[in-house]
Amino acid sequence: MSLATSATRIATRDELSDACERIWDVAWEMGLRPFPMHYEIVPSSILYEFGAYGLPGRFSHWTHGKAYHQMKTMYDYGLSKIYELVINTNPCYAFLLDTNGFVQNKMIIAHVLAHSDYFANNAYYARTSRRMLESVSVNANRLRQYEFEHGKEAVESVLDAVLAIQEHVEAGATTYKRRPLYNDDGRPEPVRRADQKKDGPYDDVWKRDETDSLIPVAGRPTGDPARDLLLFISEHAPALEEWQRDIVQIIRMEMLYFLPQMQTKICNEGWASYWHVRIMRELDLTDDEVIAFADLHAGVLQPSPKRINPYFLGYKIIEDIERRFSDDGKDPAAARAKLFEVREIENDASLLRNYLTRELCDDLDLYIYGQQDDDIVVTDKDWEKVRDMLVTELTTHGKPLIVVDDGDYRGNRELYLRHAWEGRDLDLGYAEHVLEHVGKLWGRTVHLETNNGGNQAILSWDAQDGHQRKP
Amino acid sequence: MNGKSHSALNPPKRQPGHSVLSPPSSVLPPAPSLSQSDWSLHRKGPIDQARHNEKIKDAVRKNLADIVSEQSILTTDGRKIIKVPIRSLDEYRFRFGDEGQQGVGQGQGGTQVGDVLQKGGTAQGPGKGQGAGEEPGIDYYEAEFTLDELTALIFEDLGLPNLEEKKLQSVTSPTIRFNDIRRKGALANLDKRQTLKQNLRRNAMLGNAYVGDFKPEDLRFKTWEETFDRRAAAVVLAMMDVSGSMGSFEKYIARSFYYWMLAFLRTKYDNVEIVFIAHHTEAKEVTEEEFFTRGESGGTKVSSAYQLALDLAETRYRPEDWNLYPFHFSDGDNWPSDNALCKDLVTQMLEQSALFGYGEIRQGRYAYHSTLMSTFEQISHPKLMPLVIGAKADVYPALRKFFGPQTPTTPELPAAALAS
Known part of the structure; x- marks a missing residue:
């Protein structure tokens, strides 16, 4: 790019530090209430490592190494690039790439600040641990200890099995107490003792009865269907040893932390993109910086023919809400109030259900595509069908819903899983592999009931007989 | 957007870096902080990446029989990166059979129902009908190897069998072995165990056996010796x-x-000679290129090739000086009256060779025995190794049988069915 050096040059630390403060002040004045921010300048290999592991210091596993290698390779060959990395903790950590140009880093500083605001104020994040960095490193140490005691291979094979079903956890009830971070003067609210106590590592021991109501029913060995496979297995698997059970719980705990981020990708990225634009407009940018920023912004918000770009969709919906609720620009205060309400109570599924309109759908040129013969073809443009399909996908993050039907099937402590079929068949080849992993955790015969090509199909696995498929 | 002027944003002075836990005296919340640490020793990602690579190599080892007969490898120029499909390293999840085949997308405006987004679809994806949802778009994880890396994996434990000392030339492959300890050396070669022992010993001699207070004279270094594997010519x-x-x-x-x-041979030995002999009813010594590219027609007289080999053993490669490794590949369709002569020549050849390998290539190998194979069976000599290759996947077991560790447990040829 031949744009002038001031747009693409790399800033000094003092300049960046000034930019951070300035951006914080602008954001604060506009009404954002993020966690206190800490920015760290890192080289690309570190940024990609954090990206691959999900969080710095998370446990070792070859899948993380694989992800790291892929991300790093993509970056090295210039194929893709992580723009931002921000962690839902208090204080909030965000990482800036040391090779980014000044304008790019300014945009990222503003963008992640809005993420921090979202983490701090959205209902779905209310019960996530804000000290997750410490937790994951404690978990990593525990796993290392298990490796020491039981061998690397043994720990790895349990991890392989648990990770195969890690997406099947349930966050449970979403009730929460609204607790502003800052009081009206802008002072941080003093943290009350009771709240402080809640974060203690052993509180679950003392408060079992209270916290249990927030954990979804794990199901009895016979009876109630349970959606949280990890919880069910960690509580009821007949043959797991304590340390293996602990590994299941570790993964579950980490997944529950990541779950809100999976549920609010569109909201969160839309929110952050909306605000980075507003904040950047308030900064004194030179002409070529403005152009460089516009270029970056357009790059982030590019639509994609075969998937939804959460940045773009979220950004457009939020701008649309602002337009619709401002009474055609006459009442910006009302619009702003509406936006902050949306930030607090919506997740992706509800955002689309409530705010994706026919006009917006047409304007964004959204469509449903599908396979026709050998080609992939646009099959529908009806806005309600598009909306419903998006909402359905987002409700389960595009994953099939698998529930435990019976933990004592045939009176033999066999595990009977059921795929809650809603029109799309499972990939049975994959399902067999996963079932084998489940079977290794369960230690007895496991079954999976699903619907395939209009007929009931039951897959089974156990250590002696291997795979069976009925019919 | 709300018309606030910048001056309103001028922050009051505040102390940087105080946290939520200790309320500040000023009005605005804590300033953001920025830092840059030294990350150069942080190696977590690369370490787990190494574990992943290890798993890939394991998977490749298990699939060598398929990889060895992969056509695409044989036609590479030797420098190319080879993609090896590995299935066992997939991260399996419960997923939909039509994943990626339908969904919501976004156009640049004006998209119509019926517009084609992608021609030809996903190549391996099963279409509609019976198989739908069964094995959608089999995902191969493709590992990339250079030919050298792959060769190293394949030949890990192979070697020339029955290699004997001969008086003439020698095949040398230099190896470095750390087998000695010295008082001086590069710090990278520090022998920690010996150094600790020396330190303990010296302290003990002074009356107090403990580890610590290291002196330069405690240090011990590993040092190496270059050894030459002297082997007879082959x-x-x-x-x-x-x-x-x-x-x-x-x-x-x-x-x-x-x-x-x-x-x-080229990976493992610096100096092994190879002679290429092509035959039909007559045998001819040919160049490597001719050997691999030429095709001829006509009948078959195997004895011609054996005779030529024997001639070479008498003139150029005398058994006193050379380890001889005759290998012969044929479909076994020999001129029937020639078999008796073959038996004779092979028996002579066996007296002079380290190993005589015969590979009979027969699709449907269990159907019947060729007359040539029957001839070999009559000879029954410990250095004679006849075997049958019936499918592509048998090439690797054959290599192992000829060059693998010579134990009774050499891998059996898979009893499985025919090749494509």
């Missing part, structure tokens, strides 16, 4: 049937075998 007599009865499958197998055999 020559491989590669014989191949190029007669009309050798079909494309037979030729493919023979070439595939010799390709890997050459790669193996």
Whole structure:
């Protein structure tokens, strides 16, 4: 790019530090209430490592190494690039790439600040641990200890099995107490003792009865269907040893932390993109910086023919809400109030259900595509069908819903899983592999009931007989 | 947007870096902080990446039989990166059978129902009908290897069998072995165990046995010696049937075998000679290129090749000086009256060779025995190794049988069915 050096040059630390403060002040004045921010300048290999592991210091596993290698390779060959990395903790950590140009880093500083605001104020994040960095490193140490005691291979094979079903956890009830971070003067609210106590590592021991109501029913060995496979297995698997059970719980705990981020990708990225634009407009940018920023912004918000770009969709919906609720620009205060309400109570599924309109759908040129013969073809443009399909996908993050039907099937402590079929068949080849992993955790015969090509199909696995498929 | 002027944003002075837990005296919340640490020793990602690579290598080892007979490898120029499909490293999840085949997308405006987004779809994805949802778009994880890396994996524990000391030339491959300890050396070669022992010993001599207070005289360093593996000279007599009865499958197998055999010899030995002999009713010594590319027609007289090999053993590669490794690949369709002569020549050859390998390539190998194979069976000599290759996947077991560790437990040829 031949744009002038001031747009693409790399800033000094003092300049960046000034930019951070300035951006914080602008954001604060506009009404954002993020966690206190800490920015760290890192080289690309570190940024990609954090990206691959999900969080710095998370446990070792070859899948993380694989992800790291892929991300790093993509970056090295210039194929893709992580723009931002921000962690839902208090204080909030965000990482800036040391090779980014000044304008790019300014945009990222503003963008992640809005993420921090979202983490701090959205209902779905209310019960996530804000000290997750410490937790994951404690978990990593525990796993290392298990490796020491039981061998690397043994720990790895349990991890392989648990990770195969890690997406099947349930966050449970979403009730929460609204607790502003800052009081009206802008002072941080003093943290009350009771709240402080809640974060203690052993509180679950003392408060079992209270916290249990927030954990979804794990199901009895016979009876109630349970959606949280990890919880069910960690509580009821007949043959797991304590340390293996602990590994299941570790993964579950980490997944529950990541779950809100999976549920609010569109909201969160839309929110952050909306605000980075507003904040950047308030900064004194030179002409070529403005152009460089516009270029970056357009790059982030590019639509994609075969998937939804959460940045773009979220950004457009939020701008649309602002337009619709401002009474055609006459009442910006009302619009702003509406936006902050949306930030607090919506997740992706509800955002689309409530705010994706026919006009917006047409304007964004959204469509449903599908396979026709050998080609992939646009099959529908009806806005309600598009909306419903998006909402359905987002409700389960595009994953099939698998529930435990019976933990004592045939009176033999066999595990009977059921795929809650809603029109799309499972990939049975994959399902067999996963079932084998489940079977290794369960230690007895496991079954999976699903619907395939209009007929009931039951897959089974156990250590002696291997795979069976009925019919 | 709300008309606030910048001056309103001027922050009051505040102390940087105080946290939520200790309320500040000023109005605005804590300033953001910025730092830059030294990350150069942070190695977590690369370490787990190494574990992933290890798993890939394990998977490749388990699939060598399939990889060895992969056509795309035989036609590489040697520098190319080879993609090896590995299925066992997929991260399995419960997922939908039509994943990626339908969904919501976004156009640039004006998209119509019926617009084609992608021609041809996903190549391996099963279409509609019965199989739908069964095995959608089988995901291969493709590992990338250079030919050298792959060769190293394949030949890990292979070697020339029955290699004997001969008086003439020698095959040398220098190796470095750390087998000595010295008082001086590069710090990278510090022998920590010996150093600790020395330190303990010296302290003990002074009356107090403890570890600590290291002095330069405690340090011990590992040092190496270059050893030369002296081995007798070896020559491989590669014989191949190029007669009309050798079909494309037979030729493919023979070439595939010799390709890997050459790669193996060149990786493992600095100085092994190879002679290429092509035969139909007559045998001829040919160049490597001719050997792999030429196809001829006509009948088959195997004895011609054996005779030529014997001649070479008498003139150029005398058994006193050379370890002889004759190998012969054929479909076994020999001129019937020639078999008696073959038996004779092979018996002579066996007296002079370290190993005589015969590979009979026969699709449907259990159907019947060729007359040539029956002839070999009558000879029954410990250095004679006849075997049958019936499918592509048998090439690797054959390599192992000829060059693998010579134990009774050499891997059996898979009893599985025929090749494509």
